[in-house]
Amino acid sequence: MATQVIGIEQGRLDTSSGDTLERRVADALAAGASEVAVSCGTLALVDSSGLGSLVRSLKRCRAQGVSFKLLDVTKPLLRLLEMTRLASAFEMEHSSRSGAKTSV
Template identity: 35%
Template sequence: MTGTAEILRVDRRTVGLWSVLELTGELDVAGLPALQQRVEEVCAAGGRPRLVLDMSAVSFMDSCGLGGLVRCWKRVTGMEGRFVLVGVRPRVARVLEITGMHRAFEIHGGLEEFAGS
């Protein structure tokens, strides 16, 4: 964690058929409500959600943040949707690797790389 708390900002935009949530800051207990609210908005739109979390500006993620990601992933996939992470930085990637969640999540290098797949 950084010296000063950096509240998570979650901006939403649409790219083709995908909802993209751009996360900026620290993904921890303080930031989870903002993330979960945006994921619920995407899921409430109806149909099978197609959600990309752009994590290229996430500077830190703790176990609470990981738990929140797992809940969001379960929510989207429970609706037969697709949940994708892009731009995962090394510090956050390490948390995913230690916990084995890198095998559960669909992860791409960046939004441009993902859009091309």
């Protein structure tokens, strides 16, 4: 089964968009995705709940042997991942690749 690309389009990853993200990731896993990618290109604001959602999503994918990556990571998100020392735990990539796309 193909890569599922999940978009975050309100420009912010917080409690509510984080919950939606986690649901989309669960759906992608249930649908048998071999890889889950989150498109982060518009993220201007990530709060601690949003970061928690990324961590939980990563761990859920890992637990099922599915790869999880962040696409087009913006400066604020990268700074947050570096500050919290989580940058090395996430696989990051620039987009320009295809895949089934759903949006949060």
